[in-house]
Amino acid sequence: MFDKLECMIQLQRLEGFYWVARCEGYARAARAFPYPITQPGVHQQIKRLESELGVRLFERVGKDRVVLTPQGRVLYDAVAPFYEGLPALERSLRTGDVGGRLRIHASGHVLRHLLPPWLRSLRSQRPDIEVALFEAKVPAMALVRSGETDLLVDHLPEVPPDLDTRQVGKTRVFLVFPSRPRSPIRGLVSPVPFRDELFITYSSDPHLRDLQLAALAHFGIVPRRMYAADSSETILGFVAAGLGYSLLASHEPRGPKVPGVTALPLTEPAREFPLYVAWRRSPQRNPLIEALLALAPKP
Template identity: 35%
Template sequence: MLNEEIPAAQLAELDPQAPVVRMAPRLAQFAAVARLEHVTRAAELLGMPQPTLSRAIARLEGELGVALLTREGRTVRLTRAGHLLLGSVERALGELERGVRTVRAEADPAAGRVAFGFLHTMGTDAVPALLRGFRDDYPRVRFQLVQDYVAAMLERLRAGELDLCLVSPLPDDPQLTARSLDEQVLHLVVPADHRLAGRRRIRLAEVAQEPFVALGHGYGLRQITDDFCAQAGFAPRIAFEGEEAETLRGLVAAGLGVALLPPGTVPRPGVVDLTVTAPRTRRAIGLAWVTGRPLTAPVEAFREFVLSRQGRLLDHG
């Protein structure tokens, strides 16, 4: 069905703007003739035979039911209807030209734009280090940076709003391609006065009855927390939900629960990080993009740079 030609009447019913869409090439050709006031010169500018251009203008006039041009020897003049139409056509062409310039600027290998999404917990050290390293070679490339929870970022990736995402866990989705870059240890964080605070290592099952503080549903770290607790044989009793790992540390310090968290960006008094021996609480961090979607030159360059950091993503030196 996709390869069958849709009758014009049916197309008009599906889309009231369809006749205008079909006229679009002829409207641009009309604008060229109107600007130059000469059909032959306009044909040369457009790279098409003069008789073909003349027929196109005549067809446009027939579709509109009005004369747009009057012939005066070798030149043409706009009719009143032609003047009215030209203003609208030139405004539309101006918008299109701006759009084309914007798209070309986005794809400029040296100064294009990359829309990059990443985990909140990567925003303090890992992502700034990536950007600094990349811009040593591409100093003019621009970035749109988005921090969000994993489900929202992946949805924006599929929709084309983002080019690349740094995520955990890695998505299991045929629409997306993901490459693992590094593993990050997750510690059990407890209050400094907790009964287990003097320990260095712990099995996760030992806190099965403790209240947990965690990120909300949709965050990758929340999914990972739930999965590790399930492996340890229990469902965590969530006392408080937050949106930032450092906020959760503050809640732990206040004695409101325990949490599975990556290493803190700065030492926080009032909490102790314990190594979990069972299960092995590590999360894979990787880069995701839409399978088969063409990437602009700057996005491709940044993707290759990030992939080259495999095994060193969390090395911020």
């Protein structure tokens, strides 16, 4: 029944119905129309709409005044918000001040540390923008290219030339190992004392795993035993449990803060990894992305 009704009702006739209901008269409706139309033309629209629906929508209560019937009131309550919202919608589309939904894929570390204060600022200034967050085990550039997500926030092994990017932060490398009571270790910058212990590496991101192993090789270390985990949070859990040590990049100035884990900056080789926001290049500006970037943290 709904599909049949949808095919019968034409938007042009609904527009005539809206103006007659709002103005309570055909002559006044014709004068209020946003484009030239005659009173007989408006009257004809209503007659055709009533004929197609099989109900009366108005009843005359004076020489030039009509009011809605109960059926007409139901139809008016459904269509009035659309027509009344059109001027504001037009202004929003012209100025770019539109709300909507942003889909963001980011690494677990970015989701937990970089994005929360950024999104709080966005919510305070643009509550009309809804954000959907998804954790990406590896940089989700394919999803950005296909349009399945709007933004990627992550460390990118290489900045893709076909995407627009902006740096929004950076991470430093930290040596993480189980905390030991009354440990004399202070300011440790070398993993050499742990060379015979189990090393915990990434399983899901081969690029990050290669960076970890390359840093160890700088100190002449080739791990004899390794565990693999799919995220930095899982690696930290293994370290906190006393299973081994690892090298992790962190956005936090003092490194990851996890009970049972000591994190110290690895200054040699000195490495910092930029964090980027990346989005699909398009000739059409995206006001939602622009609103988010206007509040982006400084790297």
